Every structure is written in structure tokens, then in C-alpha cells.
Amino acid sequence: MKSPEPVQQVKHRRDSALATLVGAVPYAGFLGIQFERHGDELTAVLPYDDKLIGNPVLPAIHGGVIASFLEVTAIIELSWAMLWSDLETGRLTPESMAQDLPRLPKTIDFTVDYLRTGLPRDAYARARVNRSGRRYASVHVEAWQDNRARLFAQATGHFLMPQRADG
Amino acid sequence: MTENSPQDFINALPFARALGMRLDQIGAGRAEISMDWDARFVGDPATGVIHGGAVSALMDTCGGAAVLSYPGALSTATIDLRIDYMRAATPGQRITARAECYHVTRRVAFVRATAHDEDPDNPVATATGAFTFDRLETAT
Numbered sequence: 510m511k512s513p514e515p516v517q518q519v520k521h522r523r524d525s526a527l528a529t530l531v532g533a534v535p536y537a538g539f540l541g542i543q544f545e546r547h548g549d550e551l552t553a554v555l556p557y558d559d560k561l562i563g564n565p566v567l568p569a570i571h572g573g574v575i576a577s578f579l580e581v582t583a584i585i586e587l588s589w590a591m592l593w594s595d596l597e598t599g600r601l602t603p604e605s606m607a608q609d610l611p612r613l614p615k616t617i618d619f620t621v622d623y624l625r626t627g628l629p630r631d632a633y634a635r636a637r638v639n640r641s642g643r644r645y646a647s648v649h650v651e652a653w654q655d656n657r658a659r660l661f662a663q664a665t666g667h668f669l670m671p672q673r674a675d676g
Numbered sequence: 677m678t679e680n681s682p683q684d685f686i687n688a689l690p691f692a693r694a695l696g697m698r699l700d701q702i703g704a705g706r707a708e709i710s711m712d713w714d715a716r717f718v719g720d721p722a723t724g725v726i727h728g729g730a731v732s733a734l735m736d737t738c739g740g741a742a743v744l745s746y747p748g749a750l751s752t753a754t755i756d757l758r759i760d761y762m763r764a765a766t767p768g769q770r771i772t773a774r775a776e777c778y779h780v781t782r783r784v785a786f787v788r789a790t791a792h793d794e795d796p797d798n799p800v801a802t803a804t805g806a807f808t809f810d811r812l813e814t815a816t
Contacts, residue, residue, distance in 0.1 A: 535718040536727035560694040563737075564753075571691035572740070572754040573733020580729040584719075613720050616728040620758040 525603035526596050527551075530588055533610050537581045540574065544585060549593055553582040555632040562629065570627030575652065578634060579664040580619055583648040586636035587614050587668055612671030614646060619666040627661055628654055644670055685741060692737050695730060699741065705777035707741035709734060713768050724767035728801075731791055732759050734773045735803040739787040742775040743807045746785060750810045755784070757805035765800040769793035777807075785809040 523546065531537055531544050540561070545552045555561075555578045563571025592611060595601035634652040641647075645667060652662045682699045686692045686709070695717070701708040711734055719727025736757055743752040765771055775789035789803040 533721050534727070535716055535721065536730060539716040540729075560690050562690040563692070565688060565690065569753075571689065571733065572736040572757070573695075573729070574691055576732040576736060576757065576759075577727065577729025580732065581727070610722060612722060615720075615764075616761050618758060618760045619728060619732065620756065621732075621754075622756050623754045626753070 522603060523596065526592065526601075526606055527589065529603055529606045530592070530611070531585060534581065534585075534613075536577070537585070540577060540581070542578060542581050549589070551582075551586055551589055551635070553578065553585070553634040553636075555634070557630050557632075567626060568629050570629065570632070572621075572623060572627075575623065575627050575632075575662045576619070576621045576664070578632060579621060579650045579652055579662060580616060580666065582634040582652075583619075583636045583650045583664070583666050584614055584616070584668070586650075587638055587641065587646055587648055587670075590638050590641065591670070614668035614670050617645075617667040617669055619664060621662060621664040623662055625659070625661040630654055632661070633657075641670070646670055685744075686737075689737065691733065695733060697734065697737060700772070702741055702745045705742055705746040705780075706775065707738050707745060708772060708774045709738040709741060710770055710772040712770050713765070718767075723764065725764040726767070726771065728759070728761055731761075731765065731771065731773075731801050732757070732803075734771060735759060735775070735789045735791060735801065736805075738773040738775040739777075739789055739803065739805050739807060742777040742787055742789075743785040743809065746777045746780055746809075748811050749785075750812045751808075752785065752810065753808045755806040755808060757803055759801055759803045761801050762799055765791075765793045766795070771800065772796075775803075780809055782811075783809055 636650040
């Protein structure tokens with residue numbers, strides 16, 4: 510009988526794959542966006558930085574930062590969901606991913622609802638893939654700051670999926 | 677009111693400055709703002725195409741500027757913004773957004789915007805949004 514993969518090895522493999530995926534997007538690094546992972550569930554974190562301010566009088570985070578944070582979260586979640594099964598079955602490894610970066614979904618449209626002022630502190634976001642077909646996907650994203658139940662922004666986007674090599 | 681150069685509007689917004697935005701034109705509910713392509717703003721390293729979020733930030737700033745230039749406007753905030761991405765912006769090319777505040781009610785401003793790279797006849801994105809419209813007090 511084959512023994513299960515040791516837990517540390519599983520975590521390392523998944524975390525390396527996620528780091529490779531996120532690390533390949535320069536704009537996510539420019540904004541300072543990080544991803545936390547629990548199993549396959551991702552939470553995006555946007556640590557506060559002075560350069561993210563749009564309205565210095567309030568002060569408030571720039572609407573463009575919020576839109577960017579939500580769109581980055583949606584694209585990473587969608588890519589992660591697309592890669593997950595190949596990573597688990599070993600068809601894809603963090604090493605092979607780093608050699609040949611996966612193609613990312615392309616945004617078709619993206620609609621952001623600004624529900625509350627973005628306060629000058631850390632923000633969090635989670636995306637849910639509501640539909641993912643071979644060609645198109647629909648993703649919803651929610652973002653909050655101090656309270657999970659009090660969203661400060663939400664968004665829905667449609668994406669064109671990359672053509673798969675085995676397509 | 678004090679005399680400000682239009683670029684002061686951008687310089688007062690840290691994130692607009694971080695993206696290197698330049699206010700090209702503003703007045704009567706219309707604005708034009710542009711920014712350079714920058715390797716730090718890339719969304720897909722395989723293509724070098726700028727991230728949609730950066731284009732979104734440009735459109736949002738431009739929409740807000742258009743609302744603030746509408747007669748009687750005091751301040752504004754984005755209520756919602758929808759962006760349609762028509763094509764990838766060509767890597768290395770400057771991106772320009774033009775926004776028009778085409779209708780204003782007592783409290784809401786409606787805005788549409790387009791963004792193009794150095795091919796002005798072929799937009800990379802269009803946007804529509806609703807913004808809050810806070811008026812100057814007239815009776816002072």
C-alpha cells in the first residue's frame with residue numbers, strides 16, 4: 510500500500526505553486542498583495558501602505574486600488590482553481606510551473622461596487638468562481654477590512670479562459 | 677478658490693502619483709488623464725500586457741476628475757464602475773483615458789470613459805460608472 514504524502518511535503522508543494530503563480534504577476538507585487546492558503550481556499554491580503562491613498566483628506570484608499578485588489582484576487586483564484594487538480598495529481602509541479610508559467614485568464618469585463626470608504630488599514634478579499642467553463646468563467650469577489658460581515662467592496666467579473674495544451 | 681495647476685489634482689492623490697498619471701485636459705465635466713507603460717504594472721508576464729486593475733485605476737481617476745470639473749461639484753466618490761476590456765493594451769505604449777460626466781442629478785453623476793494606447797482609433801477599454809455628486813453650497 511502506498512503511504513500518504515507527508516503533511517509538510519503537501520504544504521510545501523501547494524505553497525510553492527501558489528508563490529510561483531502570484532510571484533509571476535508584477536502588478537500584484539507592486540500593490541503588495543499577498544495570499545494566505547487553507548487547503549484550496551485563498552484569502553488575499555492587501556497590507557496598508559501610504560501610496561494606496563486616493564483621498565488624503567478623509568483619508569481613503571483609492572478606488573483604483575480597490576478595483577485592482579479585487580481583480581487580482583479574482584484572477585489568482587480562477588487560475589488556482591484551474592491548476593489545483595493537476596497539482597494534486599502530480600501532472601503539474603511547482604518546478605514545472607516555474608519553468609513554464611501557466612497562461613492566465615483574460616478579463617472580459619469587471620464591475621466594482623464601492624460599498625464603503627476604504628479605510629487606511631489592511632484589506633482582505635476572497636473570490637468565488639460561480640461558473641467556470643472551457644472558455645468563459647464568472648467570478649464574484651468580496652472585500653472587507655475590520656469585519657468580515659461588513660464588506661467595503663464587491664465585484665463580479667467575466668473571464669476568457671486560456672486554451673489548454675491538451676484542449 | 678485658490679488658483680491650482682491641473683496637475684495639482686493628480687499630485688494630491690498618492691496612488692495616482694504612484695502610477696505616474698498626468699492630467700492632460702480638464703473642464704466642464706470632461707477630463708483626459710494618461711500614464712506610461714511600466715514593467716511594475718504588468719498583469720501577465722507572458723505578454724507584458726498591463727494589468728486590468730491599473731487601467732481601472734486610470735479610468736476611475738479620470739471619471740472622478742470629470743465629475744469634479746462639472747459646474748457646482750464639491751467632492752465625489754465612486755459608487756460603481758464597470759470596465760469592458762476590448763483588447764490588450766500594447767506593451768510599451770502610453771495609455772490615455774477620456775471621461776465624460778454626461779448626466780448629473782441632485783446627488784448622482786453618470787460617467788462614461790474610454791481608454792486607448794497609441795492607436796487612438798482602437799480603444800483598449802470602455803467604462804461606465806455612477807459617482808456621488810456633492811454640490812457646493814450656493815447660498816453663502
